[in-house]
Amino acid sequence: MVRNALEKAGIVQGIAPEGVTPKPAADLQKEQKAPEAPGKNTYAQKIEARKERYRALSDKTRARAKAHIEQARRMADAIPFGQPILVGHHSEGRDRRYRARIHQNFGKGFDLLKKAEYYERRAKGVNDYAISADDPDAVKKLRERVENLKSSQERMKAANAAIRKHQKDGPEAQQAALEHLGFKPEQAQQILTPDVMGTVGFASYSLSNNNANIRRLEERIQILGKAQALEDRETPYAWGTVRENREINRIQFRFEDKPDEAVRKLMKSSGFRWAPSESAWQRQWTGNAVYAARDVIKKLDALMPPEQAAAAPDSAHRLDNAPAPKSHAVNPSDAIRDPSAALAAAIKDRDGDWYQLSVQENDGRLVGTLQRRDAETGLVETMPASVFQPDVNYGVVARFERESGELLAVGLSRGRDGGVELKVFSQSRDAAVFAWQRIHEYPGHLRANEALQKVPDHREGKVIEQALGVDPKMLDPLPVREAYKSPARLQERQKQQGVEF
Secondary structure (H helix, E strand, O other): OHHHHHHHHOOOOOOOOOOOOOOOHHHHHHHHHOOOOOOOOHHHHHHHHHHHHHHHHHHHHHHHHHHHHHHHHHHHHOOOOOOOOOOOOOOHHHHHHHHHHHHHHHHHHHHHHHHHHHHHHHHHHOOOOOOOOOOOOHHHHHHHHHHHHHHHHHHHHHHHHHHHHOOOOOHHHHHHHHHHOOOOHHHHHHHHOOOOOOOOOOOHHHHHHHHHHHHHHHHHHHHHHHHHOOOOEEEEOOOEEEEEEOOOOEEEEEEOOOOOHHHHHHHHHOOOEEEOOOOEEEEEOOHHHHHHHHHHHHHHHHHOOHHHHOOOOOHHHOHHHOOOOOOOOOOOOOOOOOOOOOEEEEEEEOOOOEEEEEEEEEOOEEEEEEEEEOOOOOOEEEOOOEEOEEEOOOEEEEEEEOOOOOEEEEEEEEOOOOOEEEEEEEEOOOOOOOOEEEOEOOOEEOEEOHHHHHOOOOHHHHHHHHHHOOOHHHOOOOOOOHHHOOHHHHHHHHHHHOOOO
16 A cells, blocks of 8 residues: 555655664663653653553563463472372372362463463554544644655655656666655665556555545644643532543543442443543543533433532533534534434454444434443443444445544445444554554444334434435344244354344
């Protein structure tokens, strides 16, 4: 794709070049113990601390694994080579228990080695290339990246123009023209080498994808610029306070005491997670988070007794009555939506992580919310809501962004069985442009809730049918057709579709 084309030309894209000699472990330890550079902001220090935390966990776990394995070896050395268990002897039970402890120690050691490798992958997976909205220098970094991409775009266009101009003069003249533009001889030779399609120079898709990436980054710069103009404020309520924390880019809910199970479930379902370091339920401050916070505030007010609700502050200063940001694309209704009138689907990726999609109608459009549950830690990440847009290949598509900056695309399209299939794509971390890759083996299947099944002429059902081209009544949770009545066939189909978490 574009990154390969740019690497072929030697154009810098902010990615570390291949062939760099890694530093020795001793030098890395010295750098790790060195104090933080004064130029690093708090976000950069937090990312570095996260890497160090995973590295420390990996070293600690590996040391524990080594201790278990060494203990098992010492115990095994005490048994003479080839010594069997003396069946019927008074030592049989003790010998079996001794050998079982050896087996357990080996098993614990190998399990801990796998866990240490997992922590190493997590440390390497901390994405330095992605630019998070939490970074105070995000706008500056995005502008620098845009300038690099624009410079690359002009250089690719100039190279293609030089190749066309000297096409009749032969390859030697073309290589001389490319070297005149600043390309090294080996780079110019690679550019002039035809690809599998016989294209010489930079392919048209390289230029178009690079332009699309420039437009995407420029749009994000505008959004972040508006977000930086927002003010930091804290609003009191009868049940606690809500702070729009500009410093750490979070919306925070604080309660006087530990909330009950119903309130905790409400906070989690709305994307808020408990942060012990802040002693608050918080979520990244985005337009979607503002809408979610307003909905939570209304529901918390409804749970309050009348005498406590009367002590609430003036509604003119409440977050749920604040004007909606104009830059956001979703305009949810003021009324609390019936959670049963929605579509849902779950899918499992190749790493064992689960993705849960919830779809609702919103002002005549389909709005989706995507959740991801980590297979190792069990932590659930709720991504901001996104609007589904028509797509030529996949029916309707919505894009979601994780807190790490990774982009996900969710497509809903008609399946062979008459239902709606769910497919999730991820952008490669190392790619400078959109290189979408499917993250799962089998597609998921969209299922309708009970309200869409039983209520005739449902308002949301009409919008869903118009957008997806499928009657929601056909999206039943478990098909009852003859082809799926056998238990073996049903288990196979459930395995392909995934289950809800």
